[in-house]
Amino acid sequence: MPANEKLKEKISHLPHKPGIYKFFDEKGIIYVGKAVDIRKRVSSYFNRSAQHNKKTLKLVSQIKDIEFTIVDTEADAFLLENNLIKQYQPKYNILLKDGKTYPYISILNERFPRVISTRNKVNDGSRYFGPYPSVTTMNVLLDLIRTLYPLRTCTFNLSPENVTAGKFKVCLEYHIGNCKGPCEALVDETEYNQNISQIKNILSGNLSVAKNYFKEQMAAAAANYQFEVAHQFKQKLDLLDDFQAKSTVVSNTLTNIDVFTITSNDDCAFINYLKVMNGSIILTQSLEIQKKLDEEDADILASIIVRLRQEFESTSREVITNIDVSLPLDNITITHPQIGDKKKLLNLSLKNALYLRKEREGRQEKNKGLSEQRELRVLETLKKDLRLTELPRQIECFDNSNFQGDVPVASMVCFKNGKPSKKDYRHFNIKTVVGPNDFESMYEIVTRRYKRLLNENQPLPQLIIIDGGKGQLGMAVKALKDLDIYGKVAVVGIAKRLEEIFYPGDSLPLYIDKKSESLKLIQRLRNEAHRFAITFHRSKRDAGTLKTALTDIKGIGPATAEALLLKHKSVKKLKELSFEEIAGEIGQAKATVLYEHLHANNPAG
Template structure:
């Protein structure tokens, strides 16, 4: 059974249920999608091809197998799709960078708990905060905590029995004031756990508990005339105030909100995520995502929200965005605020997304400028090597192609500023020459090309390259003279064997250094013209063979042969069609004739 018939069979058995579907090529999963109605959604890929963009059509052309999973609700489909995309990383789904592990701050499950950084979240009873979008962000918070509180950093097992037995001695951290010596029972466990409680509040975004504690300690020290100690508490309070000032952007009445914004161009989407707790931004992430199927911003944002909320373990019940997005998640509100503090959050997040977009597009523009500068530099070298009077910003190269005189054709390729300008490429069917005569063919195509440019008042190139030796070059010169434009355009020929460059009227060729960038540019022109001519020649030859074979079939006329030729290109593809498919193309009578012809022979 042909592949398309197998797919139709699979689609006919898909359920009208919510769930996810997976598209496979010969190597594995290439796309995962979700649907309220699996059969309707999958069928749309195959029934509405005229509405699809090129990338989607390419995806569909590679599908050889379809699988599905039914779920209870649209929300379940949304979450399952996200998990499968992360698991399989299909090439046609938009993806966040895979393989990245985010750092956490962990309060370990032990007596006199340590506060450490880690990228491995274990089910060991410890308390984990994060993840943080980068190690730098995490280090700022961890350094603040270690500055505010005297915590131990050793790995000793500080059980009551070990401490009572005197197994440990205080280290340098104790002597410089970073630790109070719990290993020798010099630290009160209740006080230490009080520090840990405050640290948990800070890591949860609630700084008020720690701030009130330091205010109380500062006032008590001052009342007891311990001004140096009071100053130390004042410094710690200032650290907290400074930390909060850098992160607070709106009213303290806002708590536990996820903020997502997006902006995009044709190739990429740029997003920003802010996690807000108690009026403070405790996490932020900006990212760039390559579009795979020209997805809409709302679809990209929905996918990213699901992935980032999972990665950053968000439990927020409120999400605000800059565009309307559908999230089939239970007990979660999604809105686009227009005024107030939430609108300020949206503006701040979007500012970050736009900054990332501007930076990336600026970098791409700089790279493009660098490329243009390199191409112009090569043209300057070519101008010098060929002793041209002006910079060859437009170069046109001609080549002939025939097989023993059969289907003679020619091609012209055009490079502008050192790069192919494919919209200016031209094919030529040789009209005035009989038999394999490359010289006369060259005269014809050069004449036709520049006669038309002159008639249409189009700009002429600064350089013409003829793929061939002195004979072809001479006929190109004759064509230019007959058009009265010889001398207005530089023209050279390139011989294939030794890469010799010939000038009109000069019997001695020019040999350019084989490593020269200008020679490489000429070779690119010659190879492109040759490829373009050969491709056209083969298509004509194949078309001629196909048309002749079909018109030899009694009952199949030239019109039917021409139509089948345009669509299928080869007899082999026609032979693979079923009788029903042939009926759809040419009707029952002609289908019977062709099917009998193909399969009887």
């Protein structure tokens, strides 16, 4: 059974249930999708081809197998899809950076806990905060904490037994005031743990506990006329106020909210994520997502919301977005605020997404401008080197190809503004020349090419390049003269051995500097024309060999050979087919003859 028939058969047995589906090519998974109805969704890829864009059509053309998994609800499908995309990273799914590379702040599970940064989250009883998308953001928080609280940094095992036995001595950190000396029992464990409790609140976005504590301590010290101590607490309070002033953007009444906004163009989506706790933004992330299948903004954002919330371990029950999103997850409310502090927060997030889009598009425009400047410079150099009267914005290059005179063909490639214009490439079957005659073949293809352009009133190129020496160039000139366009178009030949450039009527060649950009452009054209001709010639030769090999089999006629030739291209590919697959194309009787012939010398195959 042919591959496409196998897929249709498999699709017809897919369930009308919610779940996920996986598309495979020869190498593995290429796409993972979710569906409320698996059969309807998968069928739509194959039944609505006229509505699909090029990317989706390319995906469908590569599908060799389909697998599915049924789940209980749409929400389960949503989460399973996300996990499989992270695991397999299929090339047709939009992808995110793996969250394992993001750093955390960890309060270690030990006596007199240390506060450290780490990228490895392990289940050891320690408390982890984050992950943080920016190392700079994380380090600002760590610096704030270490300024506010004197914490130990040593790795000693400060068990009561070890401390009582006097195994450790205070280090430089104690003497400069960065540590209170728990290694020598110089700080009370209850006081130390009280500091740790305040640090946990700060890392959770709740600064009020620490601020109230510092206010109380400042007031108590001032009441006891300990003004220097009071000033120290005042400095810590100012640090917290300064940190909060830089973070607070909305009312303090807003807490535990996720904000997602999206804007997009034809190729990319730009997303911003803000996490808000106690009126402060504690996390921000902007992303550029390459579209793979022309996805809708709502589909992209729904997928990103789930993944970012997993990456950054969000437990927020409220999600604010700038577009309607269907998110089939329990205990989550999606809102689109129109006024008030939440609207201000939404606008701030969208402003970040729009800024990222403007910056990326501006960079692309700049790169495009630089590329166009370089192309113009190369064309100006080529004009100067070849002494042309016009800037060669359109260049066409011709090449012949034959194998011992067999199946003579030719090619023409076209470059516009220094870049290949593949829609203007042309292949030529040599029609009027018998035998291996490159000169006459060149005359034929140049004549055919420009006679057609003249008949269709199409613009002529500014430069024609002939891959060959004086003989091929002379025949191209003759063709141009016979068409009465010689002198209207510049024409040169390039000889392969020494990269010599020949002009019509000039016996001495021109040598362009080997490092010149203009010579490199000519070489690119010549090599591309040669590649294009060789590829065409090889396919024609293989096709002829296959057709002859098939028509030599008694019982296989020209029509059957032609049909198999168009589809399978080679005897090797035919041999790989099962008897059932061949019979499905040409019938049982012919399949028996062909299969036995192909496997006569290789029964096991």
